[in-house]
Amino acid sequence: MNQNVAIIGIGYTVPKPKTPEVSYKEMTYLAAQMAYKEAKISPKEVESFVTAAEDLHEGTSIFDEYTPDQLGAVQKPMHTVSGDGIQGIIAAALQIMTGAFDLIVVEGHSKASNIVTPTYVLNYALDPVINRPLNINPHYIAGLEMRAYMQDSKTSEEDVANVVAHNLTRAALNKLAPYGAKISPKKVLSSEPLFEPIRKLHMPQTSDAAYVVVLASERIAKKKVKPVWISGMSFCSDSPTLETRDWTTSISTQIAAEKAYQQAGIKNPAAEIDVFEIDDSFGYKQLQHLEALKVYEKGKAKNIFENGDKQKLSTRVNPSGGTLGVGWMHEATGLHKVLEVVSQLKGKKGKAQIKKAKVGLAQAWRGLPTTTCAVVILKNQK
Amino acid sequence: MLETGIRLHGTALEEEDFKTHRVFYTTDIPKLQYAWDCGVAMGHYLKGLKQGKLLGTYCKKCKRTVIPPRVFCELCFRNMDKWVELKDTGIVNTFSICYVTWDMKKLIYPEIPAVIEIDGASKGKGILHLLAEVDPKQVKLGMKVKAVWKPKSEREGSILDIKYFKPI
Amino acid sequence: MKLRKVAVVGAGITKFVRRAQETAKELSYHATKMALDSCNMPLEEIDSVVHGTAPDAFDGVHMKGEYLSEASGGWRKPFMRSYVGGGTGVFAPINGWYLVASGMYDTCVVVCEEKMSSCQPHPQGAFLTIFDHTTERPLGPNLLWIFALEMNRYMQVHKIPREQIALVSVKNKRNALDHPSAQLGAELTVEDVMNSEIMAWPVTRLMVSPTSDGAAAVVLASEEVAKKITDNPVWISGVGWNLDTAYWTNRDLYYPEYVEKAARMAYKMAGIKNPREEINVVEPYDPFAYKELHHLEGLLLADKGQAPRITAEGITARDGKMPSCPSGGLLGVGNPIAAAGMMKICELFWQLRGEAGKRQVKNSPRTGLAQAWGDLMQVGTVVIMQRGD
Numbered sequence: 001m002n003q004n005v006a007i008i009g010i011g012y013t014v015p016k017p018k019t020p021e022v023s024y025k026e027m028t029y030l031a032a033q034m035a036y037k038e039a040k041i042s043p044k045e046v047e048s049f050v051t052a053a054e055d056l057h058e059g060t061s062i063f064d065e066y067t068p069d070q071l072g073a074v075q076k077p078m079h080t081v082s083g084d085g086i087q088g089i090i091a092a093a094l095q096i097m098t099g100a101f102d103l104i105v106v107e108g109h110s111k112a113s114n115i116v117t118p119t120y121v122l123n124y125a126l127d128p129v130i131n132r133p134l135n136i137n138p139h140y141i142a143g144l145e146m147r148a149y150m151q152d153s154k155t156s157e158e159d160v161a162n163v164v165a166h167n168l169t170r171a172a173l174n175k176l177a178p179y180g181a182k183i184s185p186k187k188v189l190s191s192e193p194l195f196e197p198i199r200k201l202h203m204p205q206t207s208d209a210a211y212v213v214v215l216a217s218e219r220i221a222k223k224k225v226k227p228v229w230i231s232g233m234s235f236c237s238d239s240p241t242l243e244t245r246d247w248t249t250s251i252s253t254q255i256a257a258e259k260a261y262q263q264a265g266i267k268n269p270a271a272e273i274d275v276f277e278i279d280d281s282f283g284y285k286q287l288q289h290l291e292a293l294k295v296y297e298k299g300k301a302k303n304i305f306e307n308g309d310k311q312k313l314s315t316r317v318n319p320s321g322g323t324l325g326v327g328w329m330h331e332a333t334g335l336h337k338v339l340e341v342v343s344q345l346k347g348k349k350g351k352a353q354i355k356k357a358k359v360g361l362a363q364a365w366r367g368l369p370t371t372t373c374a375v376v377i378l379k380n381q382k
Numbered sequence: 383m384l385e386t387g388i389r390l391h392g393t394a395l396e397e398e399d400f401k402t403h404r405v406f407y408t409t410d411i412p413k414l415q416y417a418w419d420c421g422v423a424m425g426h427y428l429k430g431l432k433q434g435k436l437l438g439t440y441c442k443k444c445k446r447t448v449i450p451p452r453v454f455c456e457l458c459f460r461n462m463d464k465w466v467e468l469k470d471t472g473i474v475n476t477f478s479i480c481y482v483t484w485d486m487k488k489l490i491y492p493e494i495p496a497v498i499e500i501d502g503a504s505k506g507k508g509i510l511h512l513l514a515e516v517d518p519k520q521v522k523l524g525m526k527v528k529a530v531w532k533p534k535s536e537r538e539g540s541i542l543d544i545k546y547f548k549p550i
Numbered sequence: 551m552k553l554r555k556v557a558v559v560g561a562g563i564t565k566f567v568r569r570a571q572e573t574a575k576e577l578s579y580h581a582t583k584m585a586l587d588s589c590n591m592p593l594e595e596i597d598s599v600v601h602g603t604a605p606d607a608f609d610g611v612h613m614k615g616e617y618l619s620e621a622s623g624g625w626r627k628p629f630m631r632s633y634v635g636g637g638t639g640v641f642a643p644i645n646g647w648y649l650v651a652s653g654m655y656d657t658c659v660v661v662c663e664e665k666m667s668s669c670q671p672h673p674q675g676a677f678l679t680i681f682d683h684t685t686e687r688p689l690g691p692n693l694l695w696i697f698a699l700e701m702n703r704y705m706q707v708h709k710i711p712r713e714q715i716a717l718v719s720v721k722n723k724r725n726a727l728d729h730p731s732a733q734l735g736a737e738l739t740v741e742d743v744m745n746s747e748i749m750a751w752p753v754t755r756l757m758v759s760p761t762s763d764g765a766a767a768v769v770l771a772s773e774e775v776a777k778k779i780t781d782n783p784v785w786i787s788g789v790g791w792n793l794d795t796a797y798w799t800n801r802d803l804y805y806p807e808y809v810e811k812a813a814r815m816a817y818k819m820a821g822i823k824n825p826r827e828e829i830n831v832v833e834p835y836d837p838f839a840y841k842e843l844h845h846l847e848g849l850l851l852a853d854k855g856q857a858p859r860i861t862a863e864g865i866t867a868r869d870g871k872m873p874s875c876p877s878g879g880l881l882g883v884g885n886p887i888a889a890a891g892m893m894k895i896c897e898l899f900w901q902l903r904g905e906a907g908k909r910q911v912k913n914s915p916r917t918g919l920a921q922a923w924g925d926l927m928q929v930g931t932v933v934i935m936q937r938g939d
């Protein structure tokens with residue numbers, strides 16, 4: 001990339017299923033204070049702010065109205081991206097790469113617990129003329145995709161149950177993951193069928209949290225302690241239309257990853273990337289995304305748990321417990337993944353620490369019913 | 383090139399097109415419900431309203447008292463220093479006389495929304511509310527007004543615990 | 551530091567109508583296609599796509615950007631939707647600018663669309679949910695309130711008679727008669743505007759822009775690519791945007807400080823020291839008549855309280871020294887929120903290339919400025935564009 005960009009601070013609140021003690025503004029304020037402290041900056045120095053948010057997740061139209069105060073961003077350049085927080089980070093990094101900015105802050109938060117009718121909100125994302133009138137729970141879309149993926153990649157329900165059990169079990173070691181639990185693949189397979197092949201334990205549960213990330217140009221970042229450098233980044237959308245999309249492969253992740261690898265000079269991701277925090281919604285998504293990320297060949301991601309996992313990918317992929325363990329947080333989902341990767345690269349993950357982690361990848365999917373994905377590759381050395 | 387008279391895409395429809403079924407449409411009434419956490423600042427504010435009080439917060443660094451209250455000062459970006467009980471009187475900063483509802487239905491008796499600078503808060507710090515018990519033609523900027531509260535038993539911790547403001 | 555140059559090389563627009571037969575996707579497609587065709591650009595050569603559209607509540611589709619991505623040329627491409635409420639139409643090209651200026655992309659198509667008519671019984675209903683859910687929404691506020699509150703404050707502080715504000719409606723609606731997209735072009739008098747129905751005092755019906763369906767788009771390219779596409783690129787020479795506090799009842803609404811800050815940011819980038827001399831054509835955001843005046847002042851193109859005077863003197867007329875809203879603006883062309891801001895960017899593109907037909911301003915403009923505004927009277931977005939020579 002023609003101008004180096006680094007993360008010099010991240011602040012967050014611990015993800016929880018409910019957070020009645022704070023408003024979204026107060027939650028974000030706490031995360032911002034933490035981020036600014038780590039980056040040793042004042043919000044006055046920040047030149048531009050980006051929020052990742054969607055109106056209907058907030059229950060407010062034109063939600064960007066309510067974004068500046070809690071970040072100390074009053075009368076500053078600020079805009080909202082209606083995308084995952086990783087798209088927000090990319091938006092900020094691109095601004096820095098123009099050369100016109102040195103210091104930018106990205107914010108994303110989830111108050112998913114405040115949405116009383118989440119399934120109706122989700123249904124509202126479907127085509128109003130040809131899909132919505134069918135009036136079925138929109139999570140069936142994950143069922144359609146899981147079925148198509150399993151068929152195409154010759155992956156079994158057991159393989160997917162392994163992912164779910166593994167991630168929930170790993171999450172039990174992560175203080176930031178409220179849904180950690182020692183669960184066997186068998187229990188996953190016997191959990192209630194909801195949108196077959198999707199079962200109850202495949203479903204990510206939601207969390208509330210706020211994340212604030214401080215990004216800086218090389219000029220600023222090189223003066224800071226342990227900056228984490230962005231070495232590749234991209235995002236992509238495939239078809240939003242249910243009738244015309246490829247159900248077997250995450251093509252958007254594939255296209256985004258190719259570009260990010262090219263920027264980062266990565267040829268063999270499984271060997272060159274030490275830690276992956278990727279979308280694992282419904283279990284099968286982890287396998288589908290690992291293949292799109294070229295960590296495995298098509299149809300081979302299920303081998304992650306096989307004997308002879310020589311590359312130890314089962315420990316290097318989603319050591320946090322993934323979205324299944326941490327919780328689905330709408331636009332903030334990807335920012336948690338970035339937080340986990342940054343913590344790994346700084347050697348701060350305790351029991352879940354991947355030894356000598358130098359390069360990490362965070363990937364996010366925007367969730368049902370979208371095909372949009374974003375990828376960012378981070379390094380602790382330039 | 384965009385010359386006058388050039389034909390562009392975009393087909394205007396009239397009521398007639400729907401009545402005669404020349405065009406189709408589908409309808410959907412969304413069921414989008416939320417229960418927003420008020421947190422600390424708004425929680426206190428609503429509790430105050432239930433008790434018949436208007437509460438603000440004070441930042442000693444910026445030397446200003448604001449309402450609606452927040453726990454942080456958005457200007458100097460630190461915690462607010464204290465809660466302040468304000469008066470339930472103030473002056474009209476600006477107002478409108480509105481003849482339509484939020485979904486554009488005609489009103490026989492217009493509503494008078496106003497920004498009211500609350501006494502005890504710093505200059506220019508106000509809230510949005512309605513004026514009543516006043517001839518719309520008599521409303522002026524700078525006019526002194528006072529909150530008219532719902533009876534104590536009917537208050538529930540809402541901005542509607544104040545029915546409206548009236549001139550004093 | 552020298553920034554990478556970014557040019558506008560093509561533009562497209564649909565008609566703006568109260569209720570369009572075309573869906574949101576179809577409107578987006580038509581604007582995108584027209585913009586691409588205008589510069590003979592195949593979609594395969596577009597590296598990135600930006601979409602601008604305001605609240606999802608209008609179209610009645612959650613995550614509307616995702617829904618519209620294909621129709622805007624975003625299939626299997628980096629697709630980004632950004633928004634700043636009503637400021638979105640001028641922010642989306644800023645987003646496109648930074649995608650290309652970053653060096654990561656060489657081309658970007660920027661599409662803005664709004665289909666407000668889907669929201670029934672009236673699109674204004676969607677605006678109820680822009681207010682604070684705890685302190686304001688219970689009062690049943692509507693969008694007219696905030697405009698009326700701001701206009702009243704502006705009028706009273708400067709002692710501006712409403713007749714002077716009505717002049718803006720007369721000028722813009724007349725200009726719109728020459729715009730092929732226009733929904734509400736009309737030949738009116740100040741009396742017509744003054745005597746039209748009072749919606750929310752001091753605002754009358756003819757001081758308000760309509761609700762509309764429509765779309766508009768531009769194609770952006772890096773210097774190297776732009777020079778291959780056209781001999782007549784229009785450069786984005788400055789951009790600025792600024793968001794003020796959400797606590798709008800704690801601000802003095804008589805003057806938009808955030809617009810001034812956005813303008814200063816753009817002037818600095820464009821190297822403009824004396825905007826009143828250097829800006830030859832301006833498209834300020836005019837959803838209500840007083841807003842054009844308010845914004846001309848915020849943009850430092852008129853002294854505080856003096857925009858009504860320069861309007862009355864004809865300086866902002868299409869044949870004046872600094873034509874303002876030669877397109878016909880939102881008051882005349884229509885106001886499909888994000889698409890309305892983008893319409894202004896398109897208008898500058900055509901004006902600066904001398905391609906605006908009957909709307910063409912007479913001062914052979916070299917530099918133009920487009921501005922949009924939105925949220926709770928809170929955000930200013932500014933783009934400065936410059937002819938190539």
Ligand SMILES: [Zn+2]
Nearest residue numbers: 441444455458
């Ligand atoms: Zn302060």
